[in-house]
Amino acid sequence: MNEELNIETLNPREDKRGAAEVNRLLRASGLEMEADIQVFVVARDRKKIVGCAGLADGVVKCVAIAKERRGSSLAVKLMDEVQRLAMKRGQSHLFLYTKPDRAPLFEGCGFHQIVEVPGHACLMENTPVGIRDYCESLRAFRQQGQRIGCVVLNANPFTLGHLDLVRRALRECDWLHVFVVAEDASTIRYADRLDMVRAGLAGMDRLTVHGGSKYLISKATFPSYFIKDSHEVETCGTAIDLLIFRRYIAPALGITHRFVGSEPFCLVTRKYNEDMFEWLESASMEAAPIHVVEIPRLEVEGRAVSASEVRRLLAKDDFAAMTALTPATTLSRLRAIYAFRTLLQAGHRAA
Amino acid sequence: MKKPRRSMLFIPGSNAAMLSTAFVYRPDSIMFDLEDAVALGEKDSARLLVYHALQLPAYKEIETVVRINPLDTPYGLKDLEAAVRGGAEIIRLPKTDCAADIQKLEREVERIEQECGRELGSTRLMAAIESASGVVNAVAIATASPRMDSIALAGFDYVVDMQTQRGDGSEIFYARCAVLHAARAAKIDAFDVVFSDVNDDEGFLKEVEVAKRLGFNGKSLINPRQIELLHKAYAPTEEEVHKAEQIVNAAKNAEREGLGVVSLNGKMIDPPVVMNAQRILALAGLTFGHA
Amino acid sequence: MKITKEAMCGTLESNDLLVKVLPFGGLQVSIYSEVMRQFGARIREVVGETLKQMGVTQGKIVVEDKGALDCAIRARVEAAVLRGAECEDLDWRAL
Numbered sequence: 055m056n057e058e059l060n061i062e063t064l065n066p067r068e069d070k071r072g073a074a075e076v077n078r079l080l081r082a083s084g085l086e087m088e089a090d091i092q093v094f095v096v097a098r099d100r101k102k103i104v105g106c107a108g109l110a111d112g113v114v115k116c117v118a119i120a121k122e123r124r125g126s127s128l129a130v131k132l133m134d135e136v137q138r139l140a141m142k143r144g145q146s147h148l149f150l151y152t153k154p155d156r157a158p159l160f161e162g163c164g165f166h167q168i169v170e171v172p173g174h175a176c177l178m179e180n181t182p183v184g185i186r187d188y189c190e191s192l193r194a195f196r197q198q199g200q201r202i203g204c205v206v207l208n209a210n211p212f213t214l215g216h217l218d219l220v221r222r223a224l225r226e227c228d229w230l231h232v233f234v235v236a237e238d239a240s241t242i243r244y245a246d247r248l249d250m251v252r253a254g255l256a257g258m259d260r261l262t263v264h265g266g267s268k269y270l271i272s273k274a275t276f277p278s279y280f281i282k283d284s285h286e287v288e289t290c291g292t293a294i295d296l297l298i299f300r301r302y303i304a305p306a307l308g309i310t311h312r313f314v315g316s317e318p319f320c321l322v323t324r325k326y327n328e329d330m331f332e333w334l335e336s337a338s339m340e341a342a343p344i345h346v347v348e349i350p351r352l353e354v355e356g357r358a359v360s361a362s363e364v365r366r367l368l369a370k371d372d373f374a375a376m377t378a379l380t381p382a383t384t385l386s387r388l389r390a391i392y393a394f395r396t397l398l399q400a401g402h403r404a405a
Numbered sequence: 406m407k408k409p410r411r412s413m414l415f416i417p418g419s420n421a422a423m424l425s426t427a428f429v430y431r432p433d434s435i436m437f438d439l440e441d442a443v444a445l446g447e448k449d450s451a452r453l454l455v456y457h458a459l460q461l462p463a464y465k466e467i468e469t470v471v472r473i474n475p476l477d478t479p480y481g482l483k484d485l486e487a488a489v490r491g492g493a494e495i496i497r498l499p500k501t502d503c504a505a506d507i508q509k510l511e512r513e514v515e516r517i518e519q520e521c522g523r524e525l526g527s528t529r530l531m532a533a534i535e536s537a538s539g540v541v542n543a544v545a546i547a548t549a550s551p552r553m554d555s556i557a558l559a560g561f562d563y564v565v566d567m568q569t570q571r572g573d574g575s576e577i578f579y580a581r582c583a584v585l586h587a588a589r590a591a592k593i594d595a596f597d598v599v600f601s602d603v604n605d606d607e608g609f610l611k612e613v614e615v616a617k618r619l620g621f622n623g624k625s626l627i628n629p630r631q632i633e634l635l636h637k638a639y640a641p642t643e644e645e646v647h648k649a650e651q652i653v654n655a656a657k658n659a660e661r662e663g664l665g666v667v668s669l670n671g672k673m674i675d676p677p678v679v680m681n682a683q684r685i686l687a688l689a690g691l692t693f694g695h696a
Numbered sequence: 697m698k699i700t701k702e703a704m705c706g707t708l709e710s711n712d713l714l715v716k717v718l719p720f721g722g723l724q725v726s727i728y729s730e731v732m733r734q735f736g737a738r739i740r741e742v743v744g745e746t747l748k749q750m751g752v753t754q755g756k757i758v759v760e761d762k763g764a765l766d767c768a769i770r771a772r773v774e775a776a777v778l779r780g781a782e783c784e785d786l787d788w789r790a791l
Contacts, residue, residue, distance in 0.1 A: 127709055134707045134714075138446075146702045146716070164708045164760055181716070181758055182728040421768040422711035450705050450775035453786075457767035483786075490788055521788070 059128070061135045064094040066108075072096070076106045076116075083118035091115060095135045097128055104128065107136045109143075113274055114150040117160075133163035137180060148180040149274035151294075168269075169297045177275065177294050185298070188269055189306035195262055196308055199228025203311040204304070206233045206271060208361070210240040211368075212250040212384045215315065215359030218352035220255060223313035226347065229260050231307055236266025237273055239280045241365055246391060253383035269298050278322055292326045296333035301341045311345045318351065318358050354378055368392065409688050410434055410555075410594060411623040411639045412632045413470065417442035418451035424458040430629040434468035439484045440475075440499050448480045452487045459491035470531060472497040476509060485510075489517040489528050495554050500562070501532035503542045507549035514552070529554035531596075535562035540580045543587035553593050557625060558584045560598030574615060585620055594622040603628040613638045639688060646689045652682035699755040703779035706772040713764040715772045717780035720756035723747075729761035742766050746773040755780070 066073035066087070076094055077087050090110040097105035104123045108116035114136060119128055140148055150165050154176045157167055165178040168185050179185070203223050209216055224230050232255065234248045242250075244266070252263050268274050276295040303309070312334060317324040327348065334344040351358035359379050367376045368388060376385060414432035416423045418439045427435055437458065443451040459469055471493040473484035488496055498510050507530060514528050530552045534540055540563070547556050558580055560571060569576045577598065588595035597616035600609045613635055616624055624635060641649070655669040656679045667674040699719050706714040725747070727739050739761055746769070747757065757773070764772070778786065 130708050134709070137704065137714075141702065141704055146704070146718075162708070164714055182760065183726045183758055421706070421713075421764060421772070422709055425711050425765045425768060449778065450771065453771040453774050454768060457771045461765070461767055486786075486788060 058100050059131070060098045061131060062096055062098060063139060064096050064106075066091060066094055072103075075103045079103055079106055079118050079120060080116055082120070085116055085118055088115050093139065095132055095139060097123075097132055099123075105132045107132050109136060109140060109145075109148075111273060112140070112145045112148055112268070113277070114148050117150075117152070129159055130163050133160070133165070137164065147184065147268065149268070150178045150180070152176055152178065169294055169301060171293045171297065175294065177298075179274075185269060185302050188267060189302050192264075192303065192306040195231070195264070196306075197229040197262075199308075201227040201310050202308045203227035203230040203313055204233065204307070204309045205230060205313045206235065206266075207251060208235040208240060208271075209247045209251050210242050210361050211247065211364060211380065211388060212254045213359050213361050213364055213380050214354070215352045215361070215379075216251070217254055217381055218359075219313065219315045219349055220258070220261070222349050223311075223347070224258070224260060226313075227311055229262070230313075231309065232261055232263045233270055234263070234266050235271045236268070237271070237280060239273070242391075246387065250384045250387050253387065254381050256383070270303060271295055276326070279326070292329040293333055295326075296330060300334050300339065300344060304344055305341065309344060310342075311347055313347050313349055316348055316350050316358075319360055319362065408433070408468070409622075409639075409684075409691055410468065410596075411688075412635050413557075413596060413623060413625045414629060414632060415442070415472075415599070415625060415627045418455045418471075419443045419447045421454055424454055425461075427629075428461075428463040428467055430632055432467070432626065432629075432632050433623065434470055434495075435464070436470040436472055436497060436625070437488075437493070438472045439480070439488075440472050448474070448484075452480075452484055455493075456487040456491040459488070459493055465492075468495070469493050470495040470497050472499060472533070475500050476506075476513070482513065485513055486517055489514055489523060490521045492523075493528070495529045495531050497531040497533055497557070499533045499559070500535050500539070501546055502536055502538040504545040504549035507532060507546055507553065511550045511552055526552065528552065531555045531557060533557045533559045534580070534584055535559040536566040537563075539563075540583045543583045544590060547587040547591035547593055553591065555594035555596060555622070556584055556588045556591075557596035558598050559625075561601075574612065581616075581619055581621075589620070595620070597621040597624040599625045599627055600631070601627065603630065606634060610634060610638055636691070641685045641689050645685055649682035649685040649689070652679060653686060656682075697751045697777060697781045697783065699752065699777065699780040700782055701780055703776055705776035705779060706768075708760060708762055711763050711765070712768060713759060713761040713772050715760075715776040716758045717776045718756040718758075719780075720754060723752070723754055723757075725757045725759070727759045727761065729759075729763075731761075731763060735761070738766075739769060742769045743773055746770050747777070750774065750777050752777055 064072040076096065080087055088110065091108035093109050095107045096103045104120040105128050106116065106118055107114060150160060152160060154170050157176045160178055165180050166182045168177045168179055170176040205220060205223055207216055220232060234251050236244050238244045248265055255261060255263060271279060273280055275298055276291060278291040312330065314327050314330065317327055330346045334346050337343055364376055364379050373385065373389065410433045412432040413434045413436050414427060414430060415436050415438050416427045418437045437455045439451055439455060455471060458464065471488035473488060473496060474480035476482060485496065496514065498506060501507060510530060518525050518528060530550060531554050532546045534543060534556060543556065547553055560577055563580055564571055564576055585595045600612050602608060609631060613624060617639060626632060626635065651669060652674055655674060656667045659667040667679060699717050702718045704714065704716040706712055708714050725743060727736055729736055729739060739759065743759055
């Protein structure tokens, strides 16, 4: 019985000393501390930290076990506590990135592999039926046809550019599945973005709008996408997301084509689009290849319509200028959402 | 002849693996702990684990004890329901300070036995003395109920209450004696404190020797390794066994010949001496595997 | 008994199991075990019996087994369901 072993939590932002000790353990295992970790679960043998596991929202990171403790049941005890802690914090669905050679360790701790980029990284989740059940739920939306298309939109907010992309994609396929990125990390809330997409595409035939999921452009599958000012994306950043799409999501819906708008502005998105050709189209995998179709962006007055431009105008309350870039359905919703702010400012001006 | 109870192995009630396999260590009794060994967040699940484990066939062969939480906690009464309904033979009440504690426990146990159809009186009670009050009230506690089975001294909490620390044993000497005397006067068993350093065999055996000399029936253990050490230490010597055999044979002869008095080598042997000899042979039988 | 929130009980240590329950429209039970072939059916049976005794007709139950005995399976499922149903008191007559 490991009587001297104590499992505790440690807040790296408050406990500087503890954080330093964890950092030493991480370094010894060839890992680096990550800034977005909110809490660590640590195992102390008497006073010394011999194991640690970090939680950053729903992602487990920075798991290290002191050399002399490897092979014992310490990993299981640590990860059990991580799951308990996460559940208490309202996060029952956890993801974990690790190097492929460490995957077996985590399999013994209740994590199940979703996808692996050989030699680089492996994404796992803490349930045997996560991606499986998700695909099962998607299958209910399968449609007949030779060419089944897919578009993934952040739609922050939904613009005429997005509408144009969807219309053009629809011309080239029998049915189009439109997904909206579900992560609440954009200026405009997911619920509102989804609402704008549905409203903007209302009445259009041969398409289904799907809410997003953790399995498609989420903090778990594609963290770089959500890091502000991110210029660098490691190979794995896009590969994991795209592999999940190719191996699970596309087969569940019978998707044969993925449509993307050309990306003149955001470097991360541009790299993602480039990688799509590599990961989705290549013949080297068991899962059927998917045709990637890049559609040039809609231009208005010689400039590509961009959601970030709309947000800039929104910040200035320039709804007049926005009419050229967004459909009426989006405009009306934006007015409603930001009306309170406008009122407040009007009040200030009047005072 | 009462079963010897040299070793009482503590098992945390929240540990499924241990609960499933502890019987292989063959202690004289197993104590499923729902109190100190179980975190607050797991009290509910440990209770259920113990309830179901108690019903395993393997545990029908070994004496089972359940340490519930004190009855004035949100957990105690629920623990008791699980323990009695699950079939625990003995309920260990922590922090028993006075006879009223036992009487309150007794009332609840009786109610539960009635509700679940368990034989009335079949659930026995063990008081754990963990404070000065408990020691001072030991006699009243030991005689507080016909269900009283035994009384145990819990060293750690007791020394905290006494404002001292565990050391060479002198700090618990009076408590040991008080608990023992109360037990003997009430004709119930007495159990000695836990020895917590699982790596110090020598220290453990020294303490066992003291407990044995004083007359404790057995000791609470927290590590299966301590079981064999303890049983060996409690084993009677060859000489003791030989002498005991002689006494028991003399008693048998006396009975056969219808004599009112047992004598050996010209000396009269009182009934307590015969009983003691029987006890020694029973212990020997356990240790050496005779019938 | 109705599962109203997500809950879990147990551990992934040897001879134990981890049970997770979630509110769900129908009743879906998923069993995962390293010894699925030998014991999968038995685990499913015990889990099913326990759910039935507790009157659970709706919910998603996910069980990850590490070689637990029936007694541990029953206990963990019961505790997870009670936590998920936000119910403090066990109805002993039902067991």
